[in-house]
Amino acid sequence: MAISMGKGSVGVLTGVFIASLAVVVAVLLLRTYNLPELKVAWKGKGAPRIELEEDEREQLYEALKAFPRLFNSSLVEYELVGEYSHLFNVQGSDNSLLPYMLIAHLDVVPATPEGWDLPPFSGEEKEGYIYGRGSLDDKNRVIGILQGLEFLFKRGYKPRRSFYIGLGHDEEIGGRHGAKEIVKTLETRNVKLEFLLDEGFEVLDGVIYGTKRPIALIGVTEKGTITLNLTVHSPPGHSSMPPRESRIGILSAALSRLEQNPMPNRFGKGPEGAMFEQLADEFYFPLNIMMANLWLFGPLVSRILQRTPSGNAIVRTTTALTIFNAGIKSNVIPQTARATVNFRIHPAETVNEVMKAMNTTIMDSRVIPSSDVPAFDPLPVSPHDDDNLGYQTLKRTINDVFLVEPVAPGVFIGNTDSRHYGNLTASIYKFKPVVVKSEDLNRFHGINERISKEVCYSQDFNKHATALQSRIFSD
Numbered sequence: 001m002a003i004s005m006g007k008g009s010v011g012v013l014t015g016v017f018i019a020s021l022a023v024v025v026a027v028l029l030l031r032t033y034n035l036p037e038l039k040v041a042w043k044g045k046g047a048p049r050i051e052l053e054e055d056e057r058e059q060l061y062e063a064l065k066a067f068p069r070l071f072n073s074s075l076v077e078y079e080l081v082g083e084y085s086h087l088f089n090v091q092g093s094d095n096s097l098l099p100y101m102l103i104a105h106l107d108v109v110p111a112t113p114e115g116w117d118l119p120p121f122s123g124e125e126k127e128g129y130i131y132g133r134g135s136l137d138d139k140n141r142v143i144g145i146l147q148g149l150e151f152l153f154k155r156g157y158k159p160r161r162s163f164y165i166g167l168g169h170d171e172e173i174g175g176r177h178g179a180k181e182i183v184k185t186l187e188t189r190n191v192k193l194e195f196l197l198d199e200g201f202e203v204l205d206g207v208i209y210g211t212k213r214p215i216a217l218i219g220v221t222e223k224g225t226i227t228l229n230l231t232v233h234s235p236p237g238h239s240s241m242p243p244r245e246s247r248i249g250i251l252s253a254a255l256s257r258l259e260q261n262p263m264p265n266r267f268g269k270g271p272e273g274a275m276f277e278q279l280a281d282e283f284y285f286p287l288n289i290m291m292a293n294l295w296l297f298g299p300l301v302s303r304i305l306q307r308t309p310s311g312n313a314i315v316r317t318t319t320a321l322t323i324f325n326a327g328i329k330s331n332v333i334p335q336t337a338r339a340t341v342n343f344r345i346h347p348a349e350t351v352n353e354v355m356k357a358m359n360t361t362i363m364d365s366r367v368i369p370s371s372d373v374p375a376f377d378p379l380p381v382s383p384h385d386d387d388n389l390g391y392q393t394l395k396r397t398i399n400d401v402f403l404v405e406p407v408a409p410g411v412f413i414g415n416t417d418s419r420h421y422g423n424l425t426a427s428i429y430k431f432k433p434v435v436v437k438s439e440d441l442n443r444f445h446g447i448n449e450r451i452s453k454e455v456c457y458s459q460d461f462n463k464h465a466t467a468l469q470s471r472i473f474s475d
């Protein structure tokens with residue numbers, strides 16, 4: 001797996017990618033940077049609070065030590081938002097240009113050590129990879145962005161276009177206190193953005209069945225989501241006198257019906273069809289002919305795609321059973337059985353339609369649905385035509401840095417903080433500067449999440465930096 005970076009026509013974007021390449025270097029720097037005395041230019045309402053806990057103060061100080069030029073630059077305003085999220089504003093020289101924004105998140109999903117080759121929170125290395133929860137999602141981008149800026153400031157970087165950086169702390173649970181608060185902060189200042197870049201697809205090497213070479217996808221929209229709790233209640237009792245149907249049995253049957261009756265294959269009814277058509281030449285014969293003629297071969301292609309979990313995620317609303325809880329003792333009939341189901345909604349469907357289909361499939365009034373988190377429909381498609389600054393900058397940067405020619409717009413299958421920024425810009429792009437192979441897909445939220453060190457070093461950092469200089473300073 002590779003990680004890389006560089007930047008396009010917009011100021012730091014190239015630096016960010018370049019720095020993403022050097023994430024390993026950045027991690028080492030975090031530990032070894034030899035500090036000059038800090039004169040930190042904290043501004044805004046995020047100046048360190050007197051009531052910071054010792055460990056919080058320690059962490060902030062570590063950040064300052066790791067990125068001294070960033071935190072000392074007169075061009076940078078920094079503030080803490082929602083207690084743990086970070087907002088940076090880098091001032092450009094031309095206020096007539098709309099700022100852009102880079103976002104990433106600091107939090108991770110949980111991990112227990114079972115099945116990992118190295119402990120999930122160790123950051124230890126093995127055979128050229130750094131292992132750890134967050135190494136792909138999304139600490140690589142956090143470090144990449146900060147290291148990119150540090151690198152650029154070292155070179156005397158002065159952007160023309162202002163930009164923001166937002167680092168959220170609760171993306172994995174919906175971004176309510178992080179990204180949403182950052183957005184509120186920006187809205188009170190009437191900020192509008194030229195575009196926003198967030199995590200998303202990657203350079204996919206052998207991931208899309210039948211492709212001849214690596215392909216980069218930029219997420220220009222994302223699927224909607226419903227997270228539902230399904231509960232079956234009734235009074236508890238002695239296991240020696242079980243009811244004919246237990247709560248566990250009732251709920252399990254309902255869940256099994258959901259799994260056995262997936263939502264319909266909607267391939268071609270959303271923007272995903274255009275992606276495959278655009279990429280038609282990248283497929284081996286006869287898939288190339290089929291992709292170029294989806295009006296005829298669409299049904300066959302959709303059946304091929306749905307064979308793999310990642311392809312299936314593209315063609316339909318997915319149904320994932322993620323949590324199941326019931327029972328407290330081996331001889332007590334449980335009072336409650338409860339499960340969580342996570343739907344990711346295809347762009348051709350809506351929350352209402354999926355809810356209706358779910359009720360029809362379960363068809364059991366003893367199974368009570370409820371939800372702790374808001375559902376949302378698939379998101380609008382961001383512009384990605386030839387003259388769109390954000391999309392084209394990102395596309396050209398991917399071409400240059402990864403030396404990957406095919407870049408296509410796609411429907412992102414996960415959900416991230418960027419959906420909260422819809423009032424600030426219609427141009428939201430989702431790309432993570434790493435190369436991913438098929439066998440890596442299970443590492444996201446799975447075991448042995450890791451990032452390659454070798455490829456970071458083997459990429460010619462200085463070459464990329466030099467080649468992209470004109471872009472760095474042209475905007």
Ligand SMILES: CCCCCCCC/C=C\CCCCCCCC(=O)NCC(=O)O
Pocket residue numbers: 137171172199201202204207208209305310311314413414415416436441444
């Ligand atoms: C032919 C099909 C090609 C599909 C290729 C799919 C490749 C997907 C690669 C990685 C995606 C893994 C999901 C990552 C989601 C990251 C964001 C996240 O975790 N957000 C929270 C959430 O969605 O719950």
Ligand SMILES: [Zn+2]
Pocket residue numbers: 105137138171199416
């Ligand atoms: Zn993430």
Ligand SMILES: [Zn+2]
Pocket residue numbers: 109137172445
């Ligand atoms: Zn995640």
